[in-house]
Amino acid sequence: MLSLFSGLDTWLIVSLVLALTFVLAFEFINGFHDTANAVATVIYTKAMTPNLAVFSSGVFNFLGVLLGGVGVAYAIVHLLPVELLINVDTGQGLAMVFSLLAAAILWNLGTWYLGIPASSSHTLIGSILGVGLANALLTEITVAEGVNWQKAADIGLSLLLSPIAGFAVAGLLLIGLKLWKPQSTMHTSPEQRAEEKGKKHPPFWNRLVLVCSAMGVSFVHGSNDGQKGIGLIMLVLIGIVPAQFALDLNSTTYEIARTRDAATHLGEFYQRNADSLSEFLALGKNTRTELPKVYRCDPKQTEATLVALLKTLEGVRNYTEVPDATRIDMRRYLLCLDDAARKVGKLDLLDSREKSDLEKLRKDLTATTEYVPFWVVIAVALALGLGTMVGWKRVVLTVGEKIGRGGMTYAQGMSAQVTAAVAIGLANVFSLPVSTTHVLSSGVAGTMVANRSGLQAGTVRNILLAWALTLPISMTLAAGLYLLVNFIFIN
Incomplete structure (x- = not known):
């Protein structure tokens, strides 16, 4: 990790340290802002003591980041327009990172201070969208191209549907438990159990489910939210030290060959489907094979981009042998080819088998650009895990006591937590960022309605x-900051 700073100018070192601090601060705040939701029910039902619950949650958040992969990380990154991603090593790229992080941190701290279970995922995605739209205003990019709207729609749908599903599924699960064992002590609250039987903790099996589901929520939260920080750090590293991080310098000869083969097969794929794709990709219509000096991602430059990529990859066995500027160009070619292939995959011109083949080619094509160094994973995991152990009380009080009019029962806690763990786990499988806060708090609300306890209008109103x-x-904060930074420092 220390090799990052070798050969850098002082101002670049300062920029790098500051940018990494911003990202890790966001993840630290995310720890005590969002993860409080993971331990709220287990603390409130007295299944675990607060200190043990928070410490254990921090550990499982750490493990979630460590083992979670990078699918969600790059789903977040690709919300930004590909034009901004291929030029992230410019001043505008750095302004983008600082603006979206500052906006996300400000809103997260404000909602945490008020004890409102707001979503860090929602905040980060809004900040990214704001920067993308502001960048469109400053450049020749249209608003339609300023954000990857298809990716934004997919993520927006997951953010919209996940709390609705959490509300319904948790409520139905509680109803099922009531029908299964209507007289069970799991339908009592901690206060009722203490008053009736003089016991502080829930029954053994209820306690086991509460603890396991709480740790499950912590783990999937780490693997989902932690990846967002990982994606941001990769943007920072590519923006400030692109020569070292544009491509995975640890790629093996086989992985580089696989990238080269994917580019070759992609060209063959387009020729095989030339009758359908010739208009969209301008196949055979560009007699020039050289790319223009001002390079932009354009599907109609696909053939020329393939030629340029294969030329730079010719004979390459190790990326460290490639000049710095060439590595940056290779990343641009790969991102633009992937973007064009993504757009082709959305057309109604190919059958399902061809679309499946195209998706496999895209994965091989980006295998050496969509990567994460191990130290980045460790840094994010530590920031999220340590943040979990700080400042959790405000949100725990809201989730445990202020959503419903009645006290939360053990069965309600189990229903909400199991629902949240499964929902976020499924989102990880499909590389979709979702909100732990929204899923769990809506799950608690669903159990309150199913239990006929009623909801506290003030709290529900604040959450909504x-x-x-x-x-x-x-979006407004991030766009405003981005425009301001561009006005003061760049233009």
Whole structure:
């Protein structure tokens, strides 16, 4: 990791340290802002003591980041327009990173201070969208191209549907438990159990499910939210030290050959489907094979980009042998080819088998650009895990006591936590960022309705207000900061 700073100018070192600090601060805040939701029910039901619950949750968050992969990380990154991603090593790229992180941190701290279970995922995605739109205003990119709207729609749908599903599934699960064992002590609250039987802790099996599900939520939260920080750090590293991080310098000769083969097979794929794709990709219509000096991602330059990529990859066995500037160009070619292939995959011109082949080619094509150094994973895991152990009380109080009018029963805690763990786990499988906060708090609300306890209108109103305002406010904050930084420092 220390090799990062070798050969860098002082101002670049300062920029790098500051940017990494911003990302890790965001993850630290995410720890005590979002992860409090993972331990709220287990603390409130007295299944675990607060200190043990928070410490254990921090450990499982750490493990979640460590073992979670990079699918969600790059789903977040690719919300940004590919034009901005291929030029992230410019001043505008750095302004982008600082603006979206500052906006996300400000909103997260504000909602945490008020004890409102707002979503860090929602905040970060809003900030990214705001930067993308602001960048479109400053460049020749249209608003339609300023954000990867297809990816934004997919993520937006997951953010919208996951709390609705959490509400419904948790409520139905509680109803099922009531029908299965209506007289069980799991339908009592900690206060009722203490009053009736003089016992502080829940029954053994209820306690086991509460503890296991809480740790499950912590683990999947780490693997989902931790990846967002990983994606941001990769943007920072590529923006400030692109020569070292544009491509995975540890790629083996086999992996480089696989990238080369994927580019070759991609060209063959397009020729095989030339009748359908010739208009969209301008196949055979560009007689020039050289790319223009001002390089932009354009599907109609696909043939020329393939030629340029294969030329730079010719004879390469190790990326460290490639000049710095060439590595940066190779990353641009790979990202643009992947972007064009993604757009081709959305067309109604190919059958399902061909689309499946194209998706496999995309994975091989980006295998050496969509990677994460191990120290990045460790740094994010530590920041998220340590953040979990700080400042959790405000949100725990809201989730445990202020959503429903009645006290939370053990069965309600189990239903909400199991639902959240499964929902977020499934989101990880499909590389979709979701909100732990929204899923769990809506799950608690669903159990309150199913239990006929009723909801506290003030708290529910605040949560819904935060849910509705997070996206526009974070977008506005990030866009405003990005425009301001560009006005003061760049233009």
